[in-house]
Amino acid sequence: MSDLLEIKDLTYRKNLRVILDNVNLNIESGKIIALLGENGAGKTTLMRIITGIAKHYKGSVAVAGKEKEAERKSALSMTDSLKGFSDSVTIGWVRDFYNKIYSDFDKEQFEELLKFMKLNYDMKLGQISRGMREKLVIALTLSRKVKLYLLDEPFSGIDPMSRKRIINSILLWKDEDSTLIISDHFVNEISSILDEVIIVKDKTIASHISADEIREQGKSIEQYYEDFYQDEVSE
Numbered sequence: 001m002s003d004l005l006e007i008k009d010l011t012y013r014k015n016l017r018v019i020l021d022n023v024n025l026n027i028e029s030g031k032i033i034a035l036l037g038e039n040g041a042g043k044t045t046l047m048r049i050i051t052g053i054a055k056h057y058k059g060s061v062a063v064a065g066k067e068k069e070a071e072r073k074s075a076l077s078m079t080d081s082l083k084g085f086s087d088s089v090t091i092g093w094v095r096d097f098y099n100k101i102y103s104d105f106d107k108e109q110f111e112e113l114l115k116f117m118k119l120n121y122d123m124k125l126g127q128i129s130r131g132m133r134e135k136l137v138i139a140l141t142l143s144r145k146v147k148l149y150l151l152d153e154p155f156s157g158i159d160p161m162s163r164k165r166i167i168n169s170i171l172l173w174k175d176e177d178s179t180l181i182i183s184d185h186f187v188n189e190i191s192s193i194l195d196e197v198i199i200v201k202d203k204t205i206a207s208h209i210s211a212d213e214i215r216e217q218g219k220s221i222e223q224y225y226e227d228f229y230q231d232e233v234s235e
């Protein structure tokens with residue numbers, strides 16, 4: 001059986017500069033995976049390529065066996081900045097918009113997530129805080145019924161207590177056979193839910209390893225991750 005996500009010999013340039021070089025990656029169904037790397041390593045770019053937003057790369061990307069960008073887009077759900085929405089629209093309006101454009105949008109699940117996030121339909125985008133907006137984005141992303149979720153730094157503005165609550169409940173919001181890839185700088189906070197870790201460094205995947213394998217090495221995930229940047233840190 002083919003993997004849920006298959007990336008072969010991917011190279012991506014932007015303005016003649018190589019951003020990602022010769023990336024190969026295979027990901028199975030039913031995993032929670034951290035995508036780690038320092039600022040500018042290429043995590044967002046990789047997610048944008050998988051989604052089909054960033055184009056003109058070399059190599060191939062397939063999600064659930066689908067290589068065409070439009071088909072990939074419908075097989076996955078990625079966090080959106082909501083920048084395209086006016087400040088005057090309400091969360092209810094955004095919900096209706098998602099419901100209209102995504103046939104896999106689950107309104108009941110969204111309602112539950114909204115309650116969990118302590119948000120309501122009447123709140124306007126222009127009147128909610130950055131953390132509340134991030135909570136809304138997580139709720140919208142996880143309300144689609146897809147095989148692959150891409151969460152790009154979803155928790156950065158969310159207060160530590162809510163962050164912990166969301167991370168601990170994330171398993172409830174996804175089907176057993178769907179996979180979640182989370183890019184995050186707070187490695188420690190998500191480590192308990194992780195099955196695998198991917199580290200982007202030097203424009204490629206420097207490591208793709210199971211969380212169990214890291215633990216067998218007697219290291220925490222944070223320690224393992226920091227080892228990849230140790231040379232630069234000690235310089």
Ligand SMILES: Nc1ncnc2c1ncn2[C@@H]1O[C@H](COP(=O)(O)OP(=O)(O)OP(=O)(O)O)[C@@H](O)[C@H]1O
Nearest residue numbers: 014015019037038039040041042043044045046153
């Ligand atoms: N629109 C753009 N035009 C040119 N270069 C870009 C553009 N967007 C990103 N880059 C470059 O691509 C590289 C990867 O950026 P990317 O945003 O993917 O990194 P990241 O790992 O997500 O970083 P962070 O942790 O800071 O979010 C960086 O060197 C960045 O300068």
